[in-house]
Amino acid sequence: MIEPKTSKKICGMGHRMKRKEDARFLHGQGTYVDDIKLPGMLFMDIVRSPYAYAKIKSINTEKALEIPGVLAVITGETLKEYNLHWMPTLMSDTQMVLPTDTVMYQAQEVAAVIATDRYAAADGIEAVEVEYEPMKAVVNPHKALDADAPVLRTDKEGKTDNHIWHWESGDREGTDKLFEEADIVVKENIYVPRIHVASIETCGCIADFRPATGKLTVHLTTQAPHAVRTVIALVAGHVGLSEEKVRVISPDIGGGFGGKVPVYPGYVIAIAASVVIGKPVKWIEDRSENLQADSFARDYHMVGEIAADKDGTMKALRIKTLADHGYTDAAANPSKYPAGMFSICTGSYQFENAFTEMDAVYTNKPPGGVAYRCSFRVTEAVHAIERMVDVLAQELGRDPAELRMQNFIQPDQFPYHSPTGWEYDSGNYPAALQKAMDMIGYDELRKEQAEKRARGELMGIGVCSFTEVVGAGPSKDFDILGIKMFDSAEIRIHPTGKAIARFGTKSQGQGHETTYAQIVAEELGIPALHIEVEEGDTDTAPYGLGTYASRSTPTAGAAAAKAARKIRDKARKIAAHLLEVSEEDLDWEPGKFFVKGAPDKSTTIQDIAFAAYTNHPQGMEAGLEAVHYYDPPNLTFPFGSYICVVDIDKQTGEPKIRRFVAIDDCGNIINPMIVEGQIHGGLTQGLAPAMFEELIYDEDGNILNGTFMDYLLPTAVETPHWETGHTITPCPHHPIGAKGVGESPTVGAPPAIANAIVDALSHLGVTNIDIPITPFKVWKILKEKGVTNA
Amino acid sequence: MIPPAFDYHAPQTLEEALSLLDEYGDDAKILSGGHSLIPMMKLRLAQPEHIVDINALTELEYIREENGVIYIGGLTREVALEESDIIHARLPLVSEVLPLIADPQVRNLATIGGNLAHGDPGNDHPAVMLALGATIVAQGPEGKRSIHINDFFEDFYMTALEPEEILTEIQIPVPPQGSGGSYKKLERKVGDYAVAGVAAQVTVDGSGACTSAGLALTNVHYIPFKVTDGEDVLVGSKLDKEAIEKAAGIASEQCDPSNDLRGSVEYKRAMVLELTRRALRDAANQARG
């Protein structure tokens, strides 16, 4: 651990400061959207489609309108009058707000009931009579491109198939050539299934339009309030919602994980209803609606291939992917990256060449493809490469850790240019893996495994050495709907030396109120406890693109440091004035300027702040504040090595994680406790898809596990004890050398677990098991191989 | 997730509760822990017009031992059973099932009476009560009657209780010296209903021969399933490997599980086979002392 530079009182970087936000959460005094109650507020509930694909023949609202308390039923036809029945997605596709003629997935919004209370609204939706004519749904993405597959997006003129886009990265010919010449080629189908972020707080909003002022305030569960404000102004400008009249407030958020980036139809309907009725309208999804209709994540069908020399040198990588996007492309990727950062798929290894291509298709499933705690499709990429390295190791009869060591990009090769065009900023992969191996006692475990195998017992060890790519991103490449992906900080120092700092990001549990305060404390020497951090209100916060993709520290965190440094520059001038010396004669230590060679001649940042309002130099502007919009020069590349040990019950197929060691490198650490918390949470969210979670559909497109009874989220009981550790390789281009950490564990854990379970069965000829790896799946293999007598 | 309107009644005495049930009959539902009923109401799968909340009838919350019988009040919470010395000392089988039912939050409120009255083949108590040969006491407008557990589960979510009856008591004969019991449950995660569950209760005599056996299954049949043929194989045997294997085979063959997200029919039969082996082995070891 690196010694903090600041005192405990200042609590800058490196201090295990308790989270400032926790007191209010632990006292039950957080304010989430559903906690907000406005006078005269109405309630909305949504009628949803029981079919995955159907024509709407009629919607009869008469009986619903007879229910006491029901005020209005909104349908696609109602919205069509205002041209609000369709909206753009973040990927420049289009999505229905409410349908006028066809529903495209089960649980799609069909109509909305507005009522004076929540109960009447619920009765109202039961009473809306919708007549459907079901059609044969396209559910299997592999069949979506068949010639006889029905064309789903008939709303798009001239569309003759279900293909959305083709994307590729790398050098096709060069890669193919290496494959033709290779000693060894391994190939595997790998599916990363459709899952859901399932945050504890579902989505919802209160749309509050005041006819007298023409101002719309939306209290919204969003990770990106500013972007939403702009989208509202662009989409609804024609009905009078001009951007200065729109205020988006994102209050406390109970988990986002990417699921609160998109704009959902429910938000738009509530806004339309409030504008038309002139009263606040609250809409809060219930759990099943959230699970069944909101943005899914993953759902990539991949075919991975590695070409290698006999000695294990990896030469080339090829991955071909089919991406199931549901009925519209409503993913949340930067504009130029329809497949997100998937091309990071060469991972931590040196390949001479690589090529990856992807086709995205429409199916009758909910739209989405959000980055669930992963920076834009990195989870899928890491799963592919980390599984494939193990497949190669198995083919070669090599130890998977040793094969990784042989092929790692070496520490002296950074900055490293990957064959798919990334410039990795920094890394030390062998050190992280070695540390993990030492911590878990790798060699001993391999011995134990050999002994157990001889006795017929099933034990496996799985390794994963991932490379992440986060912190989107440099404005030359990264934008969402044209808005560049910078982020911002605005810091104001009050006369008594306390501060308020506002950001364009939005915490959903990451602890920004603490980490940002620590960054400012580090730079200015003002105690972190004296720095109030505010986010989420577009009327007060500087413009920013929000929090997702582990981007807050790389962008807004950098902006905080930069803005603080601007303040320090001005503070230096004031200090020179106060101490009656020239600026060059001053040195800084956290919290004060002192005269070089005369440390007792000093002035504190608090004195300087007071002077900025009471005694500032003539000709200088009063006040002490700064804004910074940070445009990162590159992305950041956190990495880590995880090792998992599993034991499998031969009779029931239950895999049990015995140990799990996670070594992470996220560059310089701001608050070790928050980093550990992020890693524990992320590992658990990596365990979940590895062993439990998957959204399952039948052949008619009906969701089979649309509640938490069957959509399995692990609890503390299923979660193993996580053993964590770190290495520190500072980011060379970030002002404080930090890289971002929230997503690494979610990205790295699934392949470590899958590799361990496959490893336990590898002697039976098993090379891959698609996640989630359930006891049932394992038992089927054991049965087939004649291992179990149950 | 919001139920339609209903009338709510909170009787303070058993007579009052019974008269409300008598008045509303089929239109009423008894509410005890609410952990099965309320989810069904929220999903609008159950739409009772009247709720008769019997939670004030604390006289139905007790655990007593008298003359070789354990008496458990119908409204006794799972958590009270978990904390009961009588249960741990006398009924190891029940003691083993308790932590496997749902999760602590659910067990704080859920009742053993509700668990049995719900008639859900996925609930865990029914198999346990079948293995222990319990008796259910029901009280209706015409008074009390006793129903042997073997006659209690009639159909899918259907029990021998009439809509006007309250399950007031469960009576379990204390197993004699030389007994042992075990419950094995395979679940996908904590709080899940069983992929398969097996309750086994056996008694052996001085020579190690089995004098009585109870064997019943959870969630692999349209009702909680008592494996009578398996029990017959065990009685008279030495509970050796061969007898256990045979009984487990019978359990696995005779149950009738369905294909669902918890697994295929074949898998569930295999799990019944393995869990029955494990439950019987543990029960037999306990019985032998």
Ligand SMILES: Cc1cc2nc3c(=O)[nH]c(=O)nc-3n(C[C@H](O)[C@H](O)[C@H](O)COP(=O)(O)OP(=O)(O)OC[C@H]3O[C@@H](n4cnc5c(N)ncnc54)[C@H](O)[C@@H]3O)c2cc1C
């Ligand atoms: C998340 C979750 C997980 C669960 N997992 C399990 C599990 O693993 N194993 C398991 O066994 N159970 C499980 N349960 C069910 C739980 O144990 C239920 O609470 C129990 O089955 C019903 O008991 P209750 O007191 O809550 O009954 P209620 O929900 O109040 O009633 C259930 C039914 O029984 C009737 N009823 C209730 N009491 C009486 C009475 N005294 N006389 C006559 N009729 C009555 C009611 O009218 C209703 O029809 C789970 C529940 C939840 C919510």
